Amino acid sequence: MNNRIPILDRHTLAGRIKHKLRIHPELLFQIPIGLSLILLVLSYLPYTTPLTHIFNPHMAHQMPNLPKQLLLQMPALMLMTLIMMGPAALPGIRHAGISSLYWRRKRSMAEYAFGYLSCWLLCDVLLMACLMEFDMFFKKYQILITFLVISAFWQTSFLKKRFMEKCHKVTNLPPKGYRAELASIRFGIYNGSACVGTCWPLMAVAMSFTYGKIIFILLITAYTTIERRHEKPGELFRLSGIAFGVLSVLLLLPALL
Amino acid sequence: MVYIRRNIWNMSSDDPIVVSYANAVREMQNRDINDPTSWLYQAAIHATKLANPLSSWNQCRHGSWYFISWHRMYVYFFESMVRQIVIEQGGPTDWALPYWDYNLPGQNSIPLPFRNATLQDGSPNPLYVSERAQGINSGATLPSTITNPAFALSRLFFVGASEFGGGKTDPKYRFWSLTGRLEQTPHNDIHNAVGGPFGWMSDPATAAQDPIFWLHHANIDRLWWVWQNMPQRANPTDPDWLNQPFGFINTSRQPVQITALQIQNIVAQLNYDYDTPSTTGEPLFTPPGTGGPNDIEWPEPWPKLSANRFDIMTLEETMPELLGATNQPLFLAEESAKVRLSIDDRALRHSASLINQGQLKRKVFLDLEDLDAEDNPGSIYSLYLNLPENSPEDVKPAHHIGNVSLFGVERFQNQNDDHLNHTFRISIDITDFLEEQAADHTWQDGENIDITFEKQSLGLPAQSEMGEEAASDSGTPDTPAIKIGRISLRCE
Numbered sequence: 001m002n003n004r005i006p007i008l009d010r011h012t013l014a015g016r017i018k019h020k021l022r023i024h025p026e027l028l029f030q031i032p033i034g035l036s037l038i039l040l041v042l043s044y045l046p047y048t049t050p051l052t053h054i055f056n057p058h059m060a061h062q063m064p065n066l067p068k069q070l071l072l073q074m075p076a077l078m079l080m081t082l083i084m085m086g087p088a089a090l091p092g093i094r095h096a097g098i099s100s101l102y103w104r105r106k107r108s109m110a111e112y113a114f115g116y117l118s119c120w121l122l123c124d125v126l127l128m129a130c131l132m133e134f135d136m137f138f139k140k141y142q143i144l145i146t147f148l149v150i151s152a153f154w155q156t157s158f159l160k161k162r163f164m165e166k167c168h169k170v171t172n173l174p175p176k177g178y179r180a181e182l183a184s185i186r187f188g189i190y191n192g193s194a195c196v197g198t199c200w201p202l203m204a205v206a207m208s209f210t211y212g213k214i215i216f217i218l219l220i221t222a223y224t225t226i227e228r229r230h231e232k233p234g235e236l237f238r239l240s241g242i243a244f245g246v247l248s249v250l251l252l253l254p255a256l257l
Numbered sequence: 258m259v260y261i262r263r264n265i266w267n268m269s270s271d272d273p274i275v276v277s278y279a280n281a282v283r284e285m286q287n288r289d290i291n292d293p294t295s296w297l298y299q300a301a302i303h304a305t306k307l308a309n310p311l312s313s314w315n316q317c318r319h320g321s322w323y324f325i326s327w328h329r330m331y332v333y334f335f336e337s338m339v340r341q342i343v344i345e346q347g348g349p350t351d352w353a354l355p356y357w358d359y360n361l362p363g364q365n366s367i368p369l370p371f372r373n374a375t376l377q378d379g380s381p382n383p384l385y386v387s388e389r390a391q392g393i394n395s396g397a398t399l400p401s402t403i404t405n406p407a408f409a410l411s412r413l414f415f416v417g418a419s420e421f422g423g424g425k426t427d428p429k430y431r432f433w434s435l436t437g438r439l440e441q442t443p444h445n446d447i448h449n450a451v452g453g454p455f456g457w458m459s460d461p462a463t464a465a466q467d468p469i470f471w472l473h474h475a476n477i478d479r480l481w482w483v484w485q486n487m488p489q490r491a492n493p494t495d496p497d498w499l500n501q502p503f504g505f506i507n508t509s510r511q512p513v514q515i516t517a518l519q520i521q522n523i524v525a526q527l528n529y530d531y532d533t534p535s536t537t538g539e540p541l542f543t544p545p546g547t548g549g550p551n552d553i554e555w556p557e558p559w560p561k562l563s564a565n566r567f568d569i570m571t572l573e574e575t576m577p578e579l580l581g582a583t584n585q586p587l588f589l590a591e592e593s594a595k596v597r598l599s600i601d602d603r604a605l606r607h608s609a610s611l612i613n614q615g616q617l618k619r620k621v622f623l624d625l626e627d628l629d630a631e632d633n634p635g636s637i638y639s640l641y642l643n644l645p646e647n648s649p650e651d652v653k654p655a656h657h658i659g660n661v662s663l664f665g666v667e668r669f670q671n672q673n674d675d676h677l678n679h680t681f682r683i684s685i686d687i688t689d690f691l692e693e694q695a696a697d698h699t700w701q702d703g704e705n706i707d708i709t710f711e712k713q714s715l716g717l718p719a720q721s722e723m724g725e726e727a728a729s730d731s732g733t734p735d736t737p738a739i740k741i742g743r744i745s746l747r748c749e
Contacts (some may be wrong), residue, residue: 022616023576076394101579101604168682172627172743175582175601 025105026094033086036079044214053076054249066132070125076126081120084206084221085195088228089116092170092191096184099173108173108184115188116195120203123196127204136182141255144208151201155241159197166194199224206246260340260353260529262475266364267532270517275354275370277348281339282384282468293506294338298574300465302331302505304668313504313512317461319665320433320681321426322416322493324440325481326517327503332474333520333527334505334513341508351527356475359404359447366396367451367471371469384468390453390635390715398716402639403446403660406480409438412686414491419622419686421484422493428501432461434682437661439484441683444477445664446637450715454635461665479531482523492521536640578617581706582745586627589638589661590738594710596684598746602704608748620749621688623658627742628681630663634739637662638670641709642690655693659685663739680742708744726738 021027093116094111100108134143154160171187174180202220211215223240227233268275293313301314318327336354343352359365371384372394385394415422417437424435427665436445452459457467464470484490493499503516518547523529581600611617625641641656649657661683669681694700 019616025576098577099582101581101601102607103603170578170627172586173582174584174743175579175745177584179584 016135021171024094025097025109026090028106029109031077031084033082036086038080040079040214040217045079066129069132070129073128074125077124078117078121080106080206080217081117081124084203084217084224085117085120085199087221087225088195088199089113090190091228092116092188095170096173096187099170100180100184101175104180105177108180109180111184112188112191115185115190116192117188119189119192119196123200124203124207127200127207131204131207140208140210141251144205144210145248145251147201147204147208148244148251151205152241152244152248154201155237155244160237163194163232164227164237167191167198167228169194195228198227258351259338259524259527260332260351261532262479262529263337263532264357264364265355265357265368265370265472266361268355270370270371273349274352277343277346277352278355278468279370279376280346280348281342284342285339286383292484293510294342294508294605296466299335299338300463303465304460304461313506315431316503317459318428318431318503319437319440319668321430322423322435322437322498323426323428323501323503324437324444325422326498327522328474329481329520329523330503330505330515332471332478333529334507335471335693336529337508338506348551352477355472356479356531357469357472357676358476359443360401360406365399365404367393367469368472370722372396386457386467386469387466388455388457388463390456391449392715392717393451393453393456395718397449397718399450399715400716401711402657403441403637403662406439406443408659409442410480410484412438413489415491416495416498418682418684422481425495425497428497428503432665434669434680436683438685439480441475441662442660443480444473445662446660446713447473448664449633449635449637449662450713452635453734454633458636459633459664461668478523482531492517510520518627540700561604577622577747577749578604578611580604580608580621580746580748582743587741587744588738589636589710589741592712596708596710596744598706598708598744600706600746601732612748617689617748620686621691622747622749623685623687624743624745624747625661625683625741626680626745627740628661628663628666628683629669629740629742630666630738633663633666636739637713637741638710639713640685641711642687643694643707644709645699655699656690656709658687658690659683660713661739661741667723675746706746 030074064199089112093112096112097105097109111129133145138146169190171183171190173183202224206217206220227236230236263274265275282296285294285296285299288298290297290301292298297305298314303317304315307314314438315685316327317331318324332354332365340352341352344350357364357368367389370382371386373382374385374387376382378396390397394485412419412421414420415437416425418424418435419438421437421439422441423437424433426433426435448458448464451469451473452464452465457463458470458473485492500516502516503513504512507513579601581598581604583596584597587594587596608617612619623642638661640658640661641653642658644653644656663681666681691700700706
């Protein structure tokens with residue numbers, strides 16, 4: 001007697017989605033990333049305030065209360081973090097999912113994402129606070145060029161490579177119990193802090209742009225995603241370092257001339 | 258002309274093949290390292306610790322589906338070079354590299370010509386290396402758990418971390434963690450057993466400096482040839498594997514490139530063969546799953562076999578389901594250790610449902626994840642599945658599922674290798690073992706699986722036979738513990 005459950009029909013859209021989500025559970029986490037991106041793009045439509053203007057340090061310093069300003073900018077910062085660093089977190093989210101029992105898979109992935117993005121949010125708040133302070137003493141292009149130069153050096157530095165290795169490092173997750181919950185968050189924090197170490201100058205550059213910020217956010221998002229997934233990113237580091245160096249010189253030339 | 262690689266144990270110490278090899282090794286050792294035909298240059302092609310290495314050095318591939326093919330190429334070019342030197346020295350024109358079949362009875366110790374520091378005339382023996390495990394040069398015997406290739410030969414598929422040849426990897430990487438079963442046992446295990454904690458053979462950067470390395474790899478190559486010619490086996494047809502070129506130096510000292518497509522048939526394409534096709538002369542293994550019953554009473558709640566496994570082997574994409582794992586890392590330093598893996602009931606039922614839906618293949622794997630040690634400890638642990646307490650020796654083979662040894666672990670820690678951080682892992686397909694144990698009711702509890710680790714030791718000869726080795730023995734040195742980050746069971 002054949003008592004088998006019918007094989008999942010992968011010819012229907014629902015069947016395909018269900019199958020895809022089972023073998024790639026991390027895809028679920030692309031939904032908030034995609035929604036954030038749509039929200040950002042929509043905010044550039046006529047008669048709306050671009051979200052990138054909200055977290056513009058050059059405008060923010062006009063208000064004297066720094067903590068209050070930072071607090072007001074938190075939603076926009078979270079959005080930017082999700083867009084820029086969410087795709088780079090997907091491999092780690094997948095590892096957390098694969099390494100977990102099926103009934104706590106989503107929880108484990110969410111815990112990882114929480115740990116990972118928390119590190120970035122903290123970094124963003126600190127960077128924003130620094131930029132707000134700098135903005136009172138330096139011109140906008142000076143801040144931007146400074147971070148471009150820092151990025152150029154950072155991309156080719158020994159430290160960048162070390163952080164990147166830690167960014168890729170996976171840890172063992174216990175199967176269940178409080179150890180499993182803690183381990184997933186710790187794993188997210190471990191990878192997240194390493195990724196902050198890897199990419200903080202790029203985030204600072206994205207924040208420092210006054211014009212065309214959305215384009216640079218998208219460019220840097222694409223770059224960090226490729227960098228994270230590239231198995232041997234040494235060449236990418238060098239190329240991007242040169243690109244940042246050239247860009248800083250190009251921006252510096254008009255000021256000198 | 259087809260050159261025949263012969264079993265070293267069937268030759269006497271004064272056989273022209275052995276004497277010629279020794280003379281050629283001596284000649285190569287005397288050449289400058291920058292000469293491609295020198296001993297150190299050839300060894301460095303595999304790996305070296307030397308600073309400022311040449312671009313043709315550090316080329317070996319391990320933990321990858323390229324392991325077997327790259328080493329066939331490597332041994333082939335080395336053999337051609339040695340043959341040329343042998344002929345120049347007036348040796349046999351049909352000289353071919355011998356192999357060491359450690360799995361044959363009475364041949365599980367290092368061959369006699371490699372043991373003595375000096376030759377009969379008092380001159381240094383070029384085949385002798387003092388940097389070997391204690392007892393090896395005195396004739397210590399290797400346990401069958403590490404010499405037996407039966408499990409590797411039983412694998413029907415080439416590609417996969419728990420299959421014969423290893424998992425698919427990027428050709429750029431020299432060390433990866435998708436070690437095939439032949440690479441693990443006997444390959445890695447023999448390296449560790451001969452090298453011990455501090456010997457040359459235990460470290461990829463020095464292994465090829467030991468003249469026994471080449472005979473060991475000739476045997477690994479022979480085992481691949483045996484596997485290729487067994488029923489239901491086939492080499493990969495993936496163009497990524499077939500057409501990937503690797504660079505070597507030919508006998509004219511010129512760089513050449515060769516692909517796996519050019520080394521498929523050792524007789525027709527490479528002009529060599531082996532004097533014997535199998536290790537025992539008898540059928541090596543009955544392929545699992547081809548003649549066994551399909552209605553095994555698995556301990557509940559293990560899923561019943563609901564379909565012929567081979568019908569659903571071709572699923573294009575799968576996602577493994579974790580069934581259970583250890584909570585904490587295990588440190589192996591003692592003679593033995595035992596771990597109980599609890600199977601999660603909900604995960605098991607979920608997997609059973611996926612198997613019934615055709616989304617899983619009903620294959621069960623035991624994974625040893627994140628293996629690590631400060632250095633390669635040179636030790637080898639055998640793994641036993643559901644081994645009862647105080648089992649006699651004759652019961653153990655039925656429970657033996659594989660070995661743990663960390664040949665190459667140093668390369669995973671090499672910060673300057675431009676490798677991203679990936680960890681050493683071992684993956685063993687235990688589906689057939691569980692089926693067998695379920696069939697004969699030796700595994701009763703379906704919710705737990707016991708894994709026993711037992712350190713394998715060499716059969717040391719009597720103190721009186723150990724000579725200098727016994728005199729220099731200052732106690733067993735402390736070897737670093739092996740850390741196993743997690744032991745897990747997954748269904749795929």
